Amino acid sequence: MKYLIAGLGNIGPEYALTRHNIGFMILDRLASEHGFKFSFEKLAYVAEWKYKGRQFVFIKPTTYMNLSGKAIRYYLDQYKIPQENLLVLVDELQLPFGTLRLKAKGSHGGHNGLRNIEELLGTSAYPRIRFGIDNNFSKGRQVDYVLKPFTEEEFITLPLFLDKAGEMVLSFCTLGIQRTMNNYNQ
Template sequence: MKYLIVGLGNIGPEYELTRHNVGFLTLDRLADQVGCTWSSNRLAFTADFKLKGRSMYLIKPTTYMNLSGKAVNYWMKELQVSKENTLVIVDDVALPFGTLRMRAKGSAAGHNGLKNIEDTLGGQDYPRLKFGIGNDFPKGRQVDYVLGRWSQKELDGLPAFMDKATEMIKSFCSIGIERTMNQFND
């Protein structure tokens, strides 16, 4: 069995510790936990490892958020991974900070990275792990908030939430999405 785990984010030091890059940060945490290293490849940074006999492929698209679908589509085809076995980790302003919610499908809810993946894959029927970043911003300032750096309070809580997210990713690949949702969703 093969699994493609996609962390959404933007490349470059100016985006590194922003809320929008929580997908990248979560995959970095997972790669550290399992001891795999990143390589620069076509359209993405990639890493891979084995988990309970399953092949796990991690990608951090280098296409920037709004063109994430290009990298997802390329690596799904290159690795021959089905849509059901592709999990996208994404920030979500509709969820309180630290809330983690896995879904088998759903709308992009205004997220440009998800919109591009939907357009490229031809639908909303792919698994995603939504990482709540909260919505503590004044009206009209969402972009500044999402592309802003974490507060110290958020940074203090982030490792525990990323650890839970990595457990959810491993669970998705070992016991499936339904059981993972039942066990972990807030």
């Protein structure tokens, strides 16, 4: 059983701790906790790890958020991973900060990273964990909001939510999507 876990974000130190990089943060937290390391490869930073008889391929696309689908399509093909074993980790403006939702499919909802994945996979039917980043911005300021770091208050509780998101990733791959949704969706 092979799984592709794609954390969405933007490369570069200026984006490292921004809301839009929550997918990278979740994967970095998992790597730190379980001792696997990322290396720079074609279109992404990649790490492989085995857990409970499953092979995980983690990617942090280097294509920037809006072209995330290019790296995902490449690694699905490269490792011959079925689309139902893809899990995308993404920020979500429509959920309160720290709220986590696993979905089997859904629209891109205006998220350019998800839009590109949908275009390149030819479907919106792929699992994703949406990590709530809230929508506390004034009209027309969405880009500024998602590209800013979390607040000091948010940083205090962020590790708890990153850990929970990591648990959801492992549960998705070992228990399946339905049981994981039942156990974790708030």
